[in-house]
Amino acid sequence: MQSAVIVFPGSNCDRDLAEAIRLVTGRAPAMVWHRESELPDGIGLIAVPGGFSYGDYLRSGAIAARSPVMQAVKAAAERGVPVLGICNGFQILTETGLLPGALMRNAGIRFVGRDVALTVENSQSIFTSRYEAGERVTFPVAHHDGNYTADADTLDRLEGEGRIAFRYAEGVNGSARDIAGIVNAAGNVLGMMPHPERAVEAAHGRTDGRRLFEGLLEAVA
Amino acid sequence: MKYRILVTLKPGVLDPQGKAIHHALEGLGFDGVADVRAGKLIELDVADSVGPPEIEEMCRKLLANIVIENFRIEAAEPARA
Numbered sequence: 387m388q389s390a391v392i393v394f395p396g397s398n399c400d401r402d403l404a405e406a407i408r409l410v411t412g413r414a415p416a417m418v419w420h421r422e423s424e425l426p427d428g429i430g431l432i433a434v435p436g437g438f439s440y441g442d443y444l445r446s447g448a449i450a451a452r453s454p455v456m457q458a459v460k461a462a463a464e465r466g467v468p469v470l471g472i473c474n475g476f477q478i479l480t481e482t483g484l485l486p487g488a489l490m491r492n493a494g495i496r497f498v499g500r501d502v503a504l505t506v507e508n509s510q511s512i513f514t515s516r517y518e519a520g521e522r523v524t525f526p527v528a529h530h531d532g533n534y535t536a537d538a539d540t541l542d543r544l545e546g547e548g549r550i551a552f553r554y555a556e557g558v559n560g561s562a563r564d565i566a567g568i569v570n571a572a573g574n575v576l577g578m579m580p581h582p583e584r585a586v587e588a589a590h591g592r593t594d595g596r597r598l599f600e601g602l603l604e605a606v607a
Numbered sequence: 608m609k610y611r612i613l614v615t616l617k618p619g620v621l622d623p624q625g626k627a628i629h630h631a632l633e634g635l636g637f638d639g640v641a642d643v644r645a646g647k648l649i650e651l652d653v654a655d656s657v658g659p660p661e662i663e664e665m666c667r668k669l670l671a672n673i674v675i676e677n678f679r680i681e682a683a684e685p686a687r688a
Binding site: 444445448452480481486487488490491492493494495533535536560 | 627
């Protein structure tokens with residue numbers, strides 16, 4: 387499967403994400419710089435990594451969302467190409483408008499960097515098909531702006547349409563309804579604050595994240 | 608021509624930074640502060656051909672996130688004759 391990891395100035399999880407994709411799919415993704423306006427032909431997966439793109443200037447993800455490559459990502463997402471945004475990638479996807487809502491400063495103000503328990507809310511998506519609905523998993527988080535916010539109608543719609551993929555099973559950042567990850571209406575775009583790519587091999591201490599990539603490979607292949 | 612853009616969180620959106628500032632003011636002994644909200648000030652120096660409609664578009668497309676923020680545009684200095 388041809389995949390791509392988007393790289394911005396200030397991305398710092400791009401290599402971890404590329405390695406997780408390579409490990410599971412057997413093929414290293416193309417690393418696509420933010421100034422590119424085209425993605426590789428026949429692309430099956432686009433991954434937007436964590437980090438501090440553009441130093442989090444203005445708002446986390448705001449500048450990256452207006453970069454040339456994100457126009458190409460948006461167009462691909464609208465064609466149905468799966469897009470996975472993790473941490474800063476989630477912030478970028480909300481700023482791009484591919485996902486609703488916004489990610490604000492953590493309610494406790496502090497940066498949170500630790501393993502957290504999550505509940506897989508929906509196993510019907512292409513991102514969560516290898517998990518059981520209601521299953522408890524543990525992924526690391528590392529963010530300052532992970533406090534998911536949206537108006538009540540949007541939150542109700544996300545709940546009603548089964549678009550909450552992951553929920554925190556413990557207090558982390560003040561997120562509305564403990565939302566850790568959501569998908570778009572078409573189901574091909576996932577944004578999440580926790581880092582599945584940091585839990586894919588034994589050396590990471592846990593491998594709960596691996597099935598996310600395995601499920602994606604199965605869905606795309 | 609200079610403009611000032613004031614970006615503020617919408618009412619009802621939790622503002623952890625404002626809360627922290629509030630607590631710090633109380634810690635310094637300033638009583639009677641009912642609430643604190645923190646925002647951003649962005650100054651733009653633009654050509655005379657750029658007017659409020661363009662500035663408003665800049666705000667909607669980039670300077671403010673209208674999901675969570677409001678913005679107000681102020682002319683910082685009068686237009687040259």
